[in-house]
Amino acid sequence: MRNISLVLAAALAVLVLGGCSGGAPEQVKETAGAEDTAGTQGLELSMPSAEETEKAGEEQAEPARDEAKETGLAAEGTGKGEEPAAEGPEPGDSSASAGSSPDRNDKAKAAGGDGGSQAPVESAPDASLKDFPFVGKTMDDIRARLGEPKTTGKAGGTATWQYDFAKEGYQYPEKAVSVDVQGLSNGSMKEQLFVTFGEDRTVQSASLYYMTDGEIMEYRVTEDGAVEEPAGRD
Known part of the structure; x- marks a missing residue:
């Protein structure tokens, strides 16, 4: 009788131990899974995705490119709009003032001369x-x-x-x-x-x-x- 009691006690102990050891790992596993999910969700909330990062970078670079383009156009327009100043006559150069102008020569020719003399006046007798x-x-x-x-x-x-x-x-x-x-x-x-x-x-x-x-x-x-x-x- 005593032997039967010992056997039953041992079997019960095995069942108890087996039940405890089987339930605990599942609970630990579920807890670990919950922690991983929470950690992953936290990362997703705090860090943007790769597509969002690339899009944000393009949006930030676009104004910079526009500004650089406008600056280049402004510089190009300024360079084209400026014309070199006409050079005046050198000091001591009398050709610009002493030379006869085309208008003066044209008027003289229209009057019958060659630019320096008038047409001869007809006289009678010679x-x-x-x-x-x-x-x-x-x-x-x-x-x-x-x-x-x-x-x-x-x-x-x-x-x-x-x-x-x-x-x-x-x-x-x-x-x-x-x-x-x-x-x-x-x-x-x-x-x-x-x-x-x-x-x-x-x-x-x-x-x-x-x-x-x-x-x-x-x-x-x-x-x-x-x-x-x-x-x-x-």
Whole structure:
């Protein structure tokens, strides 16, 4: 009987010990699992995820890039907007002030000059012709002075050379030696010169025709001297 009691006591002890040892590990395991979950949850709440960290970094870098871009554009605009100042003439350089300007030359040319002189004023009679000593000059002398005549004519033992001094574009159509009354009157013919040679082929007389105060005048040179009077009186 006593032996049976000991066996039952031992079996009961084994059951008790087995029950205690089996329940305790599960409780410890569950507790540890709870602690791990709480720890993991705490980390997740206090630290952002990798995607959130990358997104936050991009958001912080964007304003910095915009600011740098604006600064670069401002610097570029400032550099392009500035133009180098025009250099003035060097001290002592007289070319800038003493040289003639295009406007001045254009005005002078429009007035009939070449930029430094005015157009010559037409005069009648030609002083050089009136002062030239025609009498006694040979034909070669007259050619050297006036060139070839426009028209020539002969009468008896004399020969007459005619020189026309007309405005540009006008030509006296008459082929015979004659005074261009119409051309002289309207100003198309400025002067006409007639040189008469004797039989010795030297100048006997010279007559210059021109307009003065609306009247055709003749300046005639002979061995006896020079006479100026209205044409046609002789």
